[in-house]
Amino acid sequence: MTRTSAPGVRIDDLTVVYKTPAGELPALGGVSLSLAPGTITGIVGESGSGKSTLALSLLNAVQPPGRISGGTVEIDGLGNVVDLQGEELRRARGRQVGYVFQAAQNSLNPLKTVGKQLLDLGRSHDFDDLPALLKDARALLGRMGLDGGRVLDSYQHELSGGMRQRVGIMFALVLNAHLVVLDEPTTALDMITQASILRIVRDVHHERGLTTLIITHDMGVAAEVTDSLAVMYGGRVVEHGPTTEVLGAPRHPYTQGLIRAIPRLSGDIDEARALPGRPPTLGTIPKQGCVFRERCPIRIAVCDTVDPVPVTRDARTVACHAVGQPATPVTPKEFA
Amino acid sequence: MTVVEGMPATVTLRRNFWRGVGRVMRRKPSRMVGVGIVVLFVFMGIFGPLLYPDPLPRDDNALYASPSWAHPFGTDFEGTDVLALVVTGTRYVLLAGLTTAVITVALGTAIGLLAGFHRGRWDTVLMRLTDLQLTIPGLPLLLVLSTVWKFTSPVEMGVVLGLLGWGGIARAVRSQSLSLRERGFIEAAKGLGLSTRHIIGRELLPSMAPYIAMNMLIAVTGAIYAQVGLFFLGVLPFDANNWGVMLNLSVFGGGALSSTAALPYLLAPLLAILLLTLGIVLVVDAMDEIFNPRLREE
Amino acid sequence: MRSVVRRLSGHLARGLAMIWVVMTLSFLIIRNIPGDPVRGQYEKLIEQGMSPDAAERSTAALYGFLPKGSLWSQYVDYLNGLIHGNLGQSLSTPGTGVATIIASAAKWTVLPVLGGTLLSFLLGVTLGVYAAIKRSGKLGDALSISGSLLHGVPQYVIALLVVAVFSTLWPILPSGGPVDIMFTPGFNGPYIASLIQHATLPVLTYALASYGGWILAMKSSVATVLGDDFIMAAELRGMSRGILFRYIARNAILPLFTILALSLGMLFGGAIFIESIFNYPGLGLLLVNSIGARDYALMGGTFLVLTVAIVVANIAADLLYAVIDPRVRKGEAA
Numbered sequence: 001m002t003r004t005s006a007p008g009v010r011i012d013d014l015t016v017v018y019k020t021p022a023g024e025l026p027a028l029g030g031v032s033l034s035l036a037p038g039t040i041t042g043i044v045g046e047s048g049s050g051k052s053t054l055a056l057s058l059l060n061a062v063q064p065p066g067r068i069s070g071g072t073v074e075i076d077g078l079g080n081v082v083d084l085q086g087e088e089l090r091r092a093r094g095r096q097v098g099y100v101f102q103a104a105q106n107s108l109n110p111l112k113t114v115g116k117q118l119l120d121l122g123r124s125h126d127f128d129d130l131p132a133l134l135k136d137a138r139a140l141l142g143r144m145g146l147d148g149g150r151v152l153d154s155y156q157h158e159l160s161g162g163m164r165q166r167v168g169i170m171f172a173l174v175l176n177a178h179l180v181v182l183d184e185p186t187t188a189l190d191m192i193t194q195a196s197i198l199r200i201v202r203d204v205h206h207e208r209g210l211t212t213l214i215i216t217h218d219m220g221v222a223a224e225v226t227d228s229l230a231v232m233y234g235g236r237v238v239e240h241g242p243t244t245e246v247l248g249a250p251r252h253p254y255t256q257g258l259i260r261a262i263p264r265l266s267g268d269i270d271e272a273r274a275l276p277g278r279p280p281t282l283g284t285i286p287k288q289g290c291v292f293r294e295r296c297p298i299r300i301a302v303c304d305t306v307d308p309v310p311v312t313r314d315a316r317t318v319a320c321h322a323v324g325q326p327a328t329p330v331t332p333k334e335f336a
Numbered sequence: 337m338t339v340v341e342g343m344p345a346t347v348t349l350r351r352n353f354w355r356g357v358g359r360v361m362r363r364k365p366s367r368m369v370g371v372g373i374v375v376l377f378v379f380m381g382i383f384g385p386l387l388y389p390d391p392l393p394r395d396d397n398a399l400y401a402s403p404s405w406a407h408p409f410g411t412d413f414e415g416t417d418v419l420a421l422v423v424t425g426t427r428y429v430l431l432a433g434l435t436t437a438v439i440t441v442a443l444g445t446a447i448g449l450l451a452g453f454h455r456g457r458w459d460t461v462l463m464r465l466t467d468l469q470l471t472i473p474g475l476p477l478l479l480v481l482s483t484v485w486k487f488t489s490p491v492e493m494g495v496v497l498g499l500l501g502w503g504g505i506a507r508a509v510r511s512q513s514l515s516l517r518e519r520g521f522i523e524a525a526k527g528l529g530l531s532t533r534h535i536i537g538r539e540l541l542p543s544m545a546p547y548i549a550m551n552m553l554i555a556v557t558g559a560i561y562a563q564v565g566l567f568f569l570g571v572l573p574f575d576a577n578n579w580g581v582m583l584n585l586s587v588f589g590g591g592a593l594s595s596t597a598a599l600p601y602l603l604a605p606l607l608a609i610l611l612l613t614l615g616i617v618l619v620v621d622a623m624d625e626i627f628n629p630r631l632r633e634e
Numbered sequence: 635m636r637s638v639v640r641r642l643s644g645h646l647a648r649g650l651a652m653i654w655v656v657m658t659l660s661f662l663i664i665r666n667i668p669g670d671p672v673r674g675q676y677e678k679l680i681e682q683g684m685s686p687d688a689a690e691r692s693t694a695a696l697y698g699f700l701p702k703g704s705l706w707s708q709y710v711d712y713l714n715g716l717i718h719g720n721l722g723q724s725l726s727t728p729g730t731g732v733a734t735i736i737a738s739a740a741k742w743t744v745l746p747v748l749g750g751t752l753l754s755f756l757l758g759v760t761l762g763v764y765a766a767i768k769r770s771g772k773l774g775d776a777l778s779i780s781g782s783l784l785h786g787v788p789q790y791v792i793a794l795l796v797v798a799v800f801s802t803l804w805p806i807l808p809s810g811g812p813v814d815i816m817f818t819p820g821f822n823g824p825y826i827a828s829l830i831q832h833a834t835l836p837v838l839t840y841a842l843a844s845y846g847g848w849i850l851a852m853k854s855s856v857a858t859v860l861g862d863d864f865i866m867a868a869e870l871r872g873m874s875r876g877i878l879f880r881y882i883a884r885n886a887i888l889p890l891f892t893i894l895a896l897s898l899g900m901l902f903g904g905a906i907f908i909e910s911i912f913n914y915p916g917l918g919l920l921l922v923n924s925i926g927a928r929d930y931a932l933m934g935g936t937f938l939v940l941t942v943a944i945v946v947a948n949i950a951a952d953l954l955y956a957v958i959d960p961r962v963r964k965g966e967a968a
Contacts, residue, residue: 061870094872107867109881111888111960117868124874155960156864171871464648471652471948473903476921476940480660480933483667483925561788568790569910571925587794587911599802606791613786621782 006211007076007096007179009035009058014071014082016053016062016235018282025282027053027066029235029291032310035179037076040205040212042226042243044219044258046279050235051215052102055183058213059093060084075179095125098172102183102215105164107171108156114167115152118174125175133174140170144200162193169197173204180205183215198225219262223247231255234280234291241316251318253296290321298322357626370618377612381430384423392416392424392577410600412585418604425577425605428490429560435494436501436559441552444502445544448509449536452517463510469503478562482571490563497559505551512544550623557616564609579605638956645952649945656941660934661712664697665705671930675725676701696723697931716938722931726924732935736917740939742812743909743916746833747901750840755894757841758848759887765849766856766886777849784846790907793839797911800835808832810913836912843908844897851893855886888959892951899947903940 016028028050035041043051056062057073060081073081078092093099101107109117115134122133138148144166151159151167159167165185172180182201186194202225205212216222222229223243230240231254239252250256257275277295285291293303302321310319361367394416404410410418451462477500487493517523525535566572567580570588574581586602664672675696679689694700698715699708715722721732761777768774784792800807812832859865859882868878906918913919917936924932 059870063866090872090874092872093870099867099870101863101867101870106863109864109868109885111884112881120873120877121871124872124877157961168867171867467648468652468655471944472656473900473937473940473944475906476903476937477659479906479921479925480663480937483930483933484663557786565788565790565907569906569922571922583790583794599798602794602798606794609791610787614783617779617782617786 005178006038006209007078008037009076009179009211009213010072010074011054011057012072012074014054014057014073015069016050016057016066017069019065019067020282022283024069026285027235027282028057029285029307030071031232031235031237033230033237033240035211035213036228037211038209039227040202040214040225042214042216042222042229043232044216044222044229045232047217048279048281049232051217051232052183053235054232055099055181055213055215057081058179058181059097059099060089061093061099091125094121094172094177095175096177096179098175098177098180100168100172100180100182100185102187105161105168105188106156107168108164110156113153113155114159118152118171121171121175127175137170137174140173140204141166143204144169145196162189162197165189165193165197166200169200173208176208178209179211179213181213181215184217185214186216186218186221194221201225219247219258231258234285236291236319237310237317238292238319239317240310245316251316251323252292252320253298253322254292257295257297292320296322357622361622364622367618367622370615370622373611373615374619377426377430377615380423380426382427384426388420388424392420412582412601418582418601421577421582422579422604422608425579425582426608428578429564432490432494432497432563433556433559435491436497437552437555439495439498440502440505440555440559441548443498444505444551445509445541445548447502448506449513449540451506452510452513453532453536453540455514459510462506466503466506466510469500470507474500475562475565478566479569479571482566487566487572493563493566494559497562501555501558505548505555508547508551509544512547513540516540516543546623546626550620553616553620553623557613560609560612564605579608638953641952641956642949645949649948652945653938653941656938657713657716658709660937661699661709664930664934665708667930671928672697672699672701696725698722721935721938724929724932726927726929726932732932735920735932736935736939739915739917739920739936742914743902743905743918746836746908746914746916747840747898747905749833750837751844751894751898751901753837754841754843754845755848755890758845759852759890762849762852763856763883763886766853766860778853781846781849781853784842785850786846787843788907789839789843790911792843793908793911796835796839796842800838807835812914832914836908836914839908839912840901844901847897848890851890852886855889856882859886888955891958892955895947895951895954896944899944902943 011031011033014028014031015026017024017026031050031054033041033054043054045051053062053066057068058075058081060068060073062068068082071082075081075097078084078096081089081092084092108114112120115137118133118137119130122130127133134152137152141148141151146163146166151163156164169182169185172182185201186197189197198221201212201214204210214221214226226243228241229243229246230237231246231252232238233254239246239250239255246255247259250259254275257273260273261275275295280286280291280294286293288307289305290296290299290303290308293299296303300322306321308319308321310317361371412418412421447462447466451459451466478496481496485492485496487496525539530539564578564580564583567574567578568583568587570584574584582605583602586598672693676689676693679692680686684692690700690702694711697712698720699711719733721736724730724732724735727735758781762781765774765777765781808831812829862885865878865882868881873881902917905916906922908914909916909919910922917940921933921936921940924930924936
């Protein structure tokens with residue numbers, strides 16, 4: 001069952017809706033995105049842009065009152081995750097797709113030692129060789145600069161935030177899953193811990209040959225570790241391409257705004273310009289037309305009525321009427 | 337929510353509130369029933385004694401009569417209509433309950449606010465006192481107190497019950513004001529140069545009012561149970577007509593537990609208590625949902 | 635470990651303070667009862683021809699303090715007696731120590747209370763988990779409402795209804811007394827059968843009266859745990875259903891154990907109604923009867939014992955918590 005090589009992931013026209021008193025509101029509106037095998041993909045966006053929802057969709061774990069209402073998530077070796085159910089889905093989680101929780105500091109059962117929870121995990125996935133699992137865990141923790149034996153004997157409250165985060169990463173890797181999803185893995189950590197955790201993620205990624213997805217709102221994190229970068233806004237991927245190009249020559253007006261908003265250490269603080277307006281919430285996402293138009297500096301008439309189709313040019317996907325006018329005809333296919 | 341103009345905003349807020357109340361009520365019709373029950377009892381408490389002659393007529397030919405059209409719940413050992421006893425007894429029960437509630441809420445809120453707002457030494461002393469009040473076994477204490485205090489009027493009864501029951505609210509109010517404090521609520525108000533009285537009266541209390549109101553309803557029920565229970569045990573002199581007195585006379589005097597003849601006489605006050613409890617439970621349930629939007633199940 | 639000791643000593647200090655308050659209250663009440671029973675007893679003995687000295691001593695043995703002297707010296711005498719375990723003599727059962735009477739009554743309270751509480755705890759906790767998981771279903775709703783109702787209704791209403799149903803309308807079980815007097819006490823079949831028969835309704839009442847509280851407490855506790863991040867994390871790691879259930883259950887039940895210990899203490903006080911209705915000779919009935927018989931030494935003693943039960947329950951709850959929660963055990967804040 002377990003793959004030994006990095007799987008590819010193809011998300012196609014994924015729609016997630018949340019049930020609210022005002023009816024079902026879309027959190028993801030037809031997202032298409034591919035993760036190439038063996039790469040680290042980053043997803044950036046403001047809070048509420050649908051990043052976490054997208055990450056959870058990879059495990060078909062969107063929490064009620066949300067639900068996946070359409071589209072597919074194909075993972076090599078697993079098939080369409082949206083169709084998985086019950087035991088099949090449970091076994092895929094953890095074993096095939098490792099997930100590092102957004103609040104990984106609180107991702108442990110407070111009443112059991114880390115080691116006991118690891119054994120629970122092994123038993124849940126029918127591991128026969130539990131001592132080997134413990135050994136792997138100790139080795140992983142050791143790589144992350146922790147005393148593996150001691151950590152396994154500890155309760156959650158005996159570990160610091162950074163240590164818990166690393167334990168969370170260990171749990172995602174120890175079953176040898178080859179697709180790893182990290183949802184804001186470094187939020188709430190100090191700069192030094194953050195840097196060391198990112199380094200570990202990158203090293204393990206290369207060593208084990210993983211496909212990795214990192215959700216973050218921190219452009220610095222994205223620039224540091226990712227190969228390709230997707231920018232989300234209002235439940236849509238508005239731009240996707242190789243990280244260096246997306247950051248170096250952003251095409252979508254939102255990406256441009258985001259990058260302009262970052263103050264530079266060496267530069268003048270006045271050069272950093274915040275985006276005008278506020279990101280849409282679930283209830284204020286426009287029903288038709290471009291979701292970004294209210295804050296867009298290059299808005300044109302068609303933006304009010306037509307949702308821009310993601311268009312791929314030179315290995316870059318952009319969803320914008322104003323910049324997406326292709327010089328040569330292309331198929332509306334997405335960067336991969 | 338940014339309130340730019342004071343008046344219109346509060347007006348819409350209020351309108352939204354009533355719309356919320358309406359929605360919560362409609363979602364579970366049982367809650368309307370709860371409000372209906374509570375209103376019925378309040379009506380009985382206010383007008384009940386006016387509906388019947390005083391003293392209640394006795395029918396010497398119909399002692400422990402079975403239920404009939406004339407006496408829906410039969411009659412008692414003196415031939416008095418049981419339903420009339422229940423209805424006229426409501427006033428004492430509710431009056432004592434209301435007095436208790438007022439005292440519990442006033443004392444509990446004051447002590448809780450004082451402790452939560454001032455913290456420090458005040459807090460420690462007041463909370464020790466609250467702990468003590470909460471841990472001393474209430475019912476045994478009431479029984480022991482009944483040897484020196486005869487609780488002749490409902491108000492007197494309510495006062496004693498209130499003095500013995502403020503601990504729960506005090507603790508709850510304190511933790512509420514502490515949590516509001518933690519959210520920077522009070523610091524912000526202080527920073528704006530508002531007086532302590534203003535902060536407590538205009539900022540803290542309103543945000544806790546629903547909470548206090550719910551606790552008050554619960555206090556009313558608790559007080560009703562306690563006083564009916566005391567009369568039922570027979571440790572207090574029977575001056576007034578009261579559900580507890582009815583229970584006592586039917587169980588220990590009428591042998592309602594050994595013969596079926598006096599059973600309606602026993603069941604009528606029990607039914608009244610059950611009904612009132614049901615009403616209050618349903619109203620509290622509705623209030624809970626109105627004031628805690630998070631509980632609203634979608 | 636050190637923090638557990640610190641917590642424990644804090645509880646102990648508070649418990650002792652409470653016991654002292656209750657002792658003082660008892661003293662003040664006995665001193666201030668209309669008609670001054672202590673003085674009355676003394677005068678009665680004198681009238682019966684006893685010497686003032688002997689009457690004084692006899693009265694002091696009864697109430698724990700002399701019928702003369704300053705309020706303060708009486709108070710000191712009274713406290714001194716209680717501290718040395720001397721609860722005084724019963725007036726209604728002459729020649730018997732209050733302590734002896736209380737000890738023999740205690741067993742009739744402890745066993746049914748324990749049985750009923752454990753029964754309702756198991757039932758309520760199990761159904762509470764169900765009510766939390768099926769929150770929006772019909773059955774979950776019904777469970778919650780039944781819990782609120784049973785929790786809201788006072789014990790005596792439940793007790794009276796239980797008697798009305800099971801011994802008046804449908805007489806299958808005895809409604810009064812601890813045992814049939816026709817059987818010889820001892821370890822023999824008929825006697826024990828009769829004991830159990832008589833205990834059934836009181837135990838059932840205790841269970842019904844506390845079951846609602848357990849359902850509600852467990853339901854809200856489970857709901858809280860279900861919202862905890864670590865449960866979702868365990869789910870995303872593909873933990874099996876059984877393990878997930880154990881994670882939820884163990885974390886949810888933890889706070890309830892403390893309530894369990896506390897409620898056992900509280901129930902001793904609550905036994906008053908149930909024992910009065912079932913004419914069950916436990917501590918609650920003893921308290922009511924002592925007031926009826928104006929046996930104030932017995933009243934004060936019973937009140938004190940009920941208070942001590944609560945103090946002990948408080949400490950037991952704290953110890954229990956320290957045993958089952960690693961966070962407390964290892965000395966962190968709970």
